[in-house]
Amino acid sequence: MGSFLSFLTATYYLPKLYFADSQVYVRAKVSPNSEKDPVRLSLHEYIVNKCPSLLKPFRPAWWLYSGHLQTGYCVVGDFSQIDKVEYDRTLLRTVDGVVVVLHGLTGGSHEAYVRAILAPVCTPVEQGGLGYRGIVVNFRGCAGVPITSPQLYSAGHTDDIRVAIWHIARRYPRARLIGVGFSLGANVLTRYIAEEGIHCRLAAGCVLACPWDTVMNSEQLENHWLHRTVYSKAMAQNLQKLIRRHFTALSGFTDHPVSQTVHDVLALKSPTLVQFDDTVTRLAGGSSPPFPFATARDYYAWAASDKVLPDIRIPFLAISSEDDPIVQLIPVDAGGNGFVALAVTKKGGHLGWFEADQRFGRVNRWIRRPVVEWIRAACEDLIPEERDRKELHILDGFVTEVGREGIGCKEVAGGGHVVGVEDEEGLLAGL
Incomplete structure (x- = not known):
């Protein structure tokens, strides 16, 4: 019955895609292993070709028919036994003395919405996954990370993500980096990508439920x-x-x-x-x-991150829901920037997007499919533009960038092996 009701309403829930009037073109392989000359696609064409899930309906579970219910289920649902992810944690000390170990307002690497993306991305290819590395940068004090200076985190502060990406880029110099942000983390990632502009070390970005204004x-x-x-x-x-x-x-x-x-x-x-x-x-x-x-x-x-959209210079996909009770404005003009695309669903709440599973009473996150498609295409099909990035070097033990020696990071003792849902009792999940 639930699946039948969901099917009846599906025609109303096709995602709407928004692009700027001015087009930007990217180069992409015809297919991941193709030997043919790359094709030149507008961002619209790129998404149509590489992210087919965004052209198909989102069918919310019939018992989660509103944004309030979708959002509430993020908090009360039991996701502890699905999308299990285990991490090897690295602690980074920044120049100002803080330990940083990238989520929503008070979440972390343990959150179900994070694991919903990382599980298929990091699962080995022979088991049906993409076989990629996944790295989560936790905000200061979140997910069991200690605080060692009076500075905390916020929706606009980007230096912690910046230095973490320096560390990752130096540790994996040949790896292509793709940024994914959720809620508050989406706001920070948007601002970081915009601030970096043509020098951004990420090949592409994706944000979910960004608060924008x-x-x-x-x-x-x-x-x-x-x-x-x-x-x-x-x-x-x-x-x-x-x-x-x-x-x-x-x-x-x-x-x-x-x-x-x-x-x-x-x-x-x-x-x-x-x-x-x-x-x-x-x-x-x-x-x-x-x-x-x-x-x-x-x-x-x-x-606010909506005002910086014009400065983004890498392919950037933002996915939002019209009935998100926390996010009130969606900048569907894409900031007038051809690098930016917005996909907007009619339903989904805040970081929900739950649809009925074939097993009665179970749900899946619809958002997993388009995000994983975007990540795979950015890693395997996209041919990024050559970027003029400044050299990373070690100064007094800290990884820093030439010309930005006021910020940096280095590994410190601690970390260890972390199971994705450990040590987060007492906080409301999904926020």
Whole structure:
């Protein structure tokens, strides 16, 4: 019955594809092992040829028919026994002294939406996967990563991803790098790719449920009772728990405002996200400048990613849902940039996109298919443009880039083998 209802509504849920009026062309192989001359395709043609799932309907499970239900299932669903991924963790110390070990607001490598992509990507070819390496960069303090400086993370701070990519590029100099970001991580990845422009070390990027206009999202979350009570407070609750986990370390930085801030934020009773950001993130969400900001709204205005879309210079796919209760604006004009494509589904919620499985009562994530197709095409079919990238070198033990010696990273002791769902009790998943 569920599958039948889903089928009846499928015609309404074909993803909509949006591209800029100005076209950009990429070179691609006819097929991964083709000896023929490469073809020249517009981004639209490239996606039609390489990502056929985006031309097929998304059929949400009939019992998850709204964005609220799709999003809620991300939190309450049990994904512990599917898409199992195990990691060998490397801890990186950045120049400012923080350990960084790339997700949503308070998630990490353990999240089900991360594993849903990494499982088929990293599964060996002989077992039906792509056989690629997968690397997740966890934000400071998330997924069991220690905090060793008063600086935290935010929707706009990109240096941690930047230096992590330097480390990866130096460790695997011949590997093609593809960036995938989820929710808050999607915002950070978008800004990073735009800031790097023609020098970006990634061959392609893909973001899911990006918040885009962080000012508008904040207003929606705070000005509507349901969004404020359910989503805003749930996200703030997760952030409070992260601060509590690292209270001893953060309160020890007595020469930084964060030492008092942690006391203030833990004293808040059921805060909203803007209250948390007004107390903590505007002060400690990145390096100075631009931090600290006068208010959370000032921080949101700075962190927005929709305004940087015109600066992207690699093939870039963004997938969003119209009924996402957390994301209120989707920049369907693609920033006027031919490198950018947006795929928008009518349903799917925030990082949900659950469809009915053939097994009764089970679900699959529809999003897995188009994202894996995009990754495979970017690794095997795309012929990236030659990039003028600056040399990476070691300075005082830190991997850094010529001309950017103020930031960098080096490996430190710790890490070890991590099973994807370990040590994350107490936080609401899927956010």
